Amino acid sequence: MIRVAVTGCAGNMGSKIVKTVQQQDNMEVVLGIEMPASPLAGKDLGEQIGLGKMGVPIIASEDLADGLQEYKPDVLVDFTIAQAAVTTVKTCAQNKVNVVVGTTGISDEQLAEMNVAIEDNGIKAVISPNMATGVNVFFEIVGQVAKILGEDYDVEIIEAHHHNKQDAPSGTAIRAAEVVAENLNLSLKENACYGREGMVGKRPENEIGIHAIRGGDIVGDHTVMFAGDGERIEVIHRASTRQAFVNGVIRAINYLVSKQDKPVADMKDVLDLN
Ligand SMILES: NC(=O)C1=CN([C@@H]2O[C@H](COP(=O)(O)OP(=O)(O)OC[C@H]3O[C@@H](n4cnc5c(N)ncnc54)[C@H](OP(=O)(O)O)[C@@H]3O)[C@@H](O)[C@H]2O)C=CC1
Numbered sequence: 001m002i003r004v005a006v007t008g009c010a011g012n013m014g015s016k017i018v019k020t021v022q023q024q025d026n027m028e029v030v031l032g033i034e035m036p037a038s039p040l041a042g043k044d045l046g047e048q049i050g051l052g053k054m055g056v057p058i059i060a061s062e063d064l065a066d067g068l069q070e071y072k073p074d075v076l077v078d079f080t081i082a083q084a085a086v087t088t089v090k091t092c093a094q095n096k097v098n099v100v101v102g103t104t105g106i107s108d109e110q111l112a113e114m115n116v117a118i119e120d121n122g123i124k125a126v127i128s129p130n131m132a133t134g135v136n137v138f139f140e141i142v143g144q145v146a147k148i149l150g151e152d153y154d155v156e157i158i159e160a161h162h163h164n165k166q167d168a169p170s171g172t173a174i175r176a177a178e179v180v181a182e183n184l185n186l187s188l189k190e191n192a193c194y195g196r197e198g199m200v201g202k203r204p205e206n207e208i209g210i211h212a213i214r215g216g217d218i219v220g221d222h223t224v225m226f227a228g229d230g231e232r233i234e235v236i237h238r239a240s241t242r243q244a245f246v247n248g249v250i251r252a253i254n255y256l257v258s259k260q261d262k263p264v265a266d267m268k269d270v271l272d273l274n
């Protein structure tokens with residue numbers, strides 16, 4: 001059995017990941033982790049997320065190192081917030097626990113910090129801003145369209161998410177922008193435009209627009225628009241339930257444990273899209 005720990009275990013994603021892991025024949029949840037000083041600490045995980053008593057504890061994240069030593073997970077899955085994810089990955093690395101990280105809003109510096117901890121301590125990690133199979137195929141299509149159309153088409157990326165989302169733009173929108181930039185041989189840093197307001201003037205050539213909508217319970221929509229003279233192409237992915245992401249997490253855990261041959265992989269590796 002693959003022993004799984006879940007940070008953010010009572011959150012939108014964490015709670016669904018716990019439920020789906022428990023339905024697998026080859027894995028089980030052994031530990032849940034919540035916010036520092038969380039009132040959920042010490043409670044039974046199953047009882048807190050509607051599964052009934054599981055005999056699996058929730059601990060607060062300040063006790064993570066002790067929890068990893070005691071419950072010995074093979075993999076920890078993190079869907080929390082960026083700063084928490086960095087601390088969690090470092091603690092996992094020091095305790096030789098592999099990680100699957102879906103948390104977004106992670107800066108380049110934070111990602112570098114995580115990668116150093118992973119490589120220095122010899123653990124493995126799958127890190128991806130979107131675990132859904134369809135989104136990872138969407139990235140491939142977006143890359144191909146960008147390459148075929150070239151620089152004559154203006155690229156605008158629009159994402160929409162629920163009103164509780166903390167980070168903007170979404171990690172998926174940023175990855176889509178990176179894919180476009182790579183395929184057009186452009187620097188994303190130099191050409192990204194995050195929203196527009198006021199007398200912004202004529203659209204610069206090569207600009208990659210990125211726009212975030214927040215409202216209601218939208219699970220996650222991403223559109224990449226390629227606008228040319230007299231026509232446009234829109235590549236769209238819409239997630240209608242979070243189960244699409246959770247299913248990817250299960251695939252990532254299995255891949256990490258049985259096939260992964262490099263320290264840091266992403267869903268392209270998991271889905272064999274390389
Ligand atoms: N890669 C992917 O496929 C996907 C990625 N995401 C990303 O996952 C992240 C979480 O999303 P979502 O589940 O909707 O968010 P939620 O706010 O529902 O869940 C986050 C959970 O993490 C907890 N938490 C916060 N800080 C810590 C900490 N230091 N230690 C342990 N737990 C902590 C929160 O506790 P509290 O509520 O008390 O603050 C909460 O229970 C986001 O970054 C989101 O963008 C989401 C969906 C898919």
Ligand SMILES: O=C(O)C1=N[C@H](C(=O)O)C[C@H](O)C1
Nearest residue numbers: 104129130165170171172220
């Ligand atoms: O916060 C969310 O909900 C989601 N976040 C991810 C992102 O930022 O890309 C993935 C998904 O769209 C849902």
